[in-house]
Amino acid sequence: MSDRTRKLNATSYVVLGMLSYAPATSYDLKQFVGNTIGNFWAFAHSQLYDEPARLVRDGLVEETVEEGGRRRRTYSILPAGREALRSWLASGTHEQTEVRDTGLLKLFFASFGTDQDLLQLARDRHKSHRERAEGYVEQRAEIVDYADRWQVKTLELGLRYERCVEQFWADFIEELEGEAP
Amino acid sequence: MSDRTRKLNATSYVVLGMLSYAPATSYDLKQFVGNTIGNFWAFAHSQLYDEPARLVRDGLVEETVEEGGRRRRTYSILPAGREALRSWLASGTHEQTEVRDTGLLKLFFASFGTDQDLLQLARDRHKSHRERAEGYVEQRAEIVDYADRWQVKTLELGLRYERCVEQFWADFIEELEGEAP
DNA sequence: GAAGGCATGTAATGAGTTACATGATTAT
DNA sequence: ATAATCATGTAACTCATTACATGCCTTC
Numbered sequence: 010m011s012d013r014t015r016k017l018n019a020t021s022y023v024v025l026g027m028l029s030y031a032p033a034t035s036y037d038l039k040q041f042v043g044n045t046i047g048n049f050w051a052f053a054h055s056q057l058y059d060e061p062a063r064l065v066r067d068g069l070v071e072e073t074v075e076e077g078g079r080r081r082r083t084y085s086i087l088p089a090g091r092e093a094l095r096s097w098l099a100s101g102t103h104e105q106t107e108v109r110d111t112g113l114l115k116l117f118f119a120s121f122g123t124d125q126d127l128l129q130l131a132r133d134r135h136k137s138h139r140e141r142a143e144g145y146v147e148q149r150a151e152i153v154d155y156a157d158r159w160q161v162k163t164l165e166l167g168l169r170y171e172r173c174v175e176q177f178w179a180d181f182i183e184e185l186e187g188e189a190p
Numbered sequence: 191m192s193d194r195t196r197k198l199n200a201t202s203y204v205v206l207g208m209l210s211y212a213p214a215t216s217y218d219l220k221q222f223v224g225n226t227i228g229n230f231w232a233f234a235h236s237q238l239y240d241e242p243a244r245l246v247r248d249g250l251v252e253e254t255v256e257e258g259g260r261r262r263r264t265y266s267i268l269p270a271g272r273e274a275l276r277s278w279l280a281s282g283t284h285e286q287t288e289v290r291d292t293g294l295l296k297l298f299f300a301s302f303g304t305d306q307d308l309l310q311l312a313r314d315r316h317k318s319h320r321e322r323a324e325g326y327v328e329q330r331a332e333i334v335d336y337a338d339r340w341q342v343k344t345l346e347l348g349l350r351y352e353r354c355v356e357q358f359w360a361d362f363i364e365e366l367e368g369e370a371p
Numbered sequence: 372g373a374a375g376g377c378a379t380g381t382a383a384t385g386a387g388t389t390a391c392a393t394g395a396t397t398a399t
Numbered sequence: 400a401t402a403a404t405c406a407t408g409t410a411a412c413t414c415a416t417t418a419c420a421t422g423c424c425t426t427c
Contacts, residue, residue: 015413018413018414019290019292019295020414020415022295022299023295026295026298026299026302029299029302034378034379035378035379035380036377036378036379036380039378045298046294046295046298049287049288049289049290049291049294050288050289050290050291050294050295051286051288052415053415053416053417054379054380055380055381055415055416055417056414056415056416058379058380058381059414059415060414079378079379079380079422079423081378081379082379082380091302094299094302094303095302095303097296098296098299098300098302098303098304098307098311099303099304099307101310101314102292102293102296102311102314102315102318103314103318104292105232105318105322106230106289106290106291106292106293106318106319106355107230107231107232107288107289107290107291108230108231108287108288108289108290108348108351109200109230109231109287109288109289109290110230110231110287110288111200111283111285111287112283112287113227113230113231113287113344113347113348114200114203114204114207114227114231115278115279115283116340116343116344116347117207117226117227117340117341117344118203118207118210118275118279118340119279119340120338120339120340121207121210121272121275121276121279122275122276122279122280123279123280126279126280127340129282130279130283133282133283133284134283137283137284137286137287138287141286157301158301159297159298159299159300159301159308160298162297162362163294163297163298165358166294166297166355166358167289167294169354169355169357169358170289170351170354170355173350173351173354174287174347174350174351176350177346177347177350181343196385199385199386201386201387215406215407216406216407216408217405217406217407220406233387234387234388234389235407235408236387236388236389236408236409237386237387237388239407239408239409240386240387241386260394260395260406260407260408262406262407263407263408
């Protein structure tokens with residue numbers, strides 16, 4: 010364990026959490042993240058190569074290198090890592106949720122564009138949120154029988170969120186079309 | 191205008207958008223952002239010092255330095271900057287929305303914590319989203335009479351989102367309490 | 372056996388965060 | 400006139416994004 014304890018961030022806990030299920034390579038992490046929390050919180054694949062290396066340096070994870078071949082690196086969580094995750098889960102959660110939505114930014118500044126732009130934006134966003142909601146429904150059906158109960162719950166929150174935003178844009182399109190028929 | 195055109199990002203457009211209303215110092219930007227889009231997409235104040243400087247380098251914004259005193263720097267948008275904003279508003283929007291919510295991450299990994307942690311998490315998150323929703327209601331009342339129409343709309347989306355997530359956690363708390371009475 | 376995609380990684384750059392510093396203004 | 404807070408900025412560090420590079424496996 011290194012003495013200078015770095016402050017862990019969200020990426021750290023995602024990696025620790027994933028590794029709590031089983032040892033994994035960076036590629037495994039990438040796959041798992043891509044199908045689950047990557048839906049709402051995206052990580053570039055290089056982050057999933059960098060972060061485990063940092064956790065090794067921190068003494069929370071250990072690395073075993075495949076003999077010969079491609080010398081792939083597999084990461085396993087150490088007791089200190091499990092402890093870090095537990096203590097994070099037990100700590101208060103006061104950070105503000107961030108919703109990074111380019112569509113919202115464009116709506117905010119829509120006065121500097123045309124009416125056409127805005128209508129197009131609303132249609133794009135409506136479609137995108139609807140598709141994502143549908144994706145969640147499928148995903149839920151696929152995993153509901155065997156996945157971790159809380160993972161399924163997470164998906165349900167995602168679904169509610171997408172439905173809500175989808176509805177917003179639908180109402181908004183209607184409002185716009187009512188004005189300029 | 192510089193020849194190597196950097197790819198602008200969300201921060202860039204926020205600054206360009208704000209400056210489209212009127213010239214401003216970094217501090218002005220910080221205030222405006224803090225009261226509006228900062229609610230869902232936060233920017234550290236240093237970003238609002240760095241980004242205008244980059245936009246100057248890009249030839250999209252110009253800087254005038256106060257004579258004497260604190261030599262404060264005021265930024266104004268140039269025609270090329272307005273054009274960049276317009277063209278962004280006219281372009282398609284296909285980026286996925288990111289919802290960076292620590293609560294969601296903790297829910298996802300809740301199996302590695304205790305039931306108590308989870309209940310506490312649900313209560314924290316419920317409270318936080320409720321308060322934010324209430325804040326939006328007030329904010330809307332304050333600005334609805336004079337603010338830009340689309341800015342108000344943005345706030346409405348924020349409000350719907352908060353209500354939706356608030357409800358999720360409320361239902362979830364009920365579910366948990368139903369199990370371990 | 373060549374092509375295409377999956378798996379694995381690194382380097383370079385750019386951006387974001389945190390901490391530090393200090394000048395101005397207001398309130399007591 | 401001192402404290403507190405607002406306003407203004409920079410430096411150091413960490414993190415994220417993008418591009419590059421290439422090995423391995425499947426399929427045709």
